[in-house]
Amino acid sequence: xxxxxxxxxxxxxxxxxxxxxxxxxxxxxxxxxxxxxxxxxxxxxxxxxxxxxxxxxxxxxxxxxxxxxxxxxxxxxxxxxxxxxxxxxxxxxxxxxxxxxxxxxxxx
Numbered sequence: 001x002x003x004x005x006x007x008x009x010x011x012x013x014x015x016x017x018x019x020x021x022x023x024x025x026x027x028x029x030x031x032x033x034x035x036x037x038x039x040x041x042x043x044x045x046x047x048x049x050x051x052x053x054x055x056x057x058x059x060x061x062x063x064x065x066x067x068x069x070x071x072x073x074x075x076x077x078x079x080x081x082x083x084x085x086x087x088x089x090x091x092x093x094x095x096x097x098x099x100x101x102x103x104x105x106x107x108x
Contacts, residue, residue, distance in 0.1 A: 018026075030036075
């Protein structure tokens, strides 16, 4: 038999998706031992971020990185300040040498 001889089956129309309120109502009515929630809980326990020890370690590393960044910013500021002070000391040293030369030349 050919495919032309077969009747086409008409599928029923697709129902409208549920509203948010309807979904929330269904979730609130679901018992705690519902298989979907048990599966979701087991899946979330397998995620690396859901383990309390790992979360604490990640938070500690994050805080350590933030502190490193802050210290690095402070060091960069201190480095600029030290360079400016060094330049001021160099200029003061040159002026001192000039003053010493003037004093020597006057004394002779």
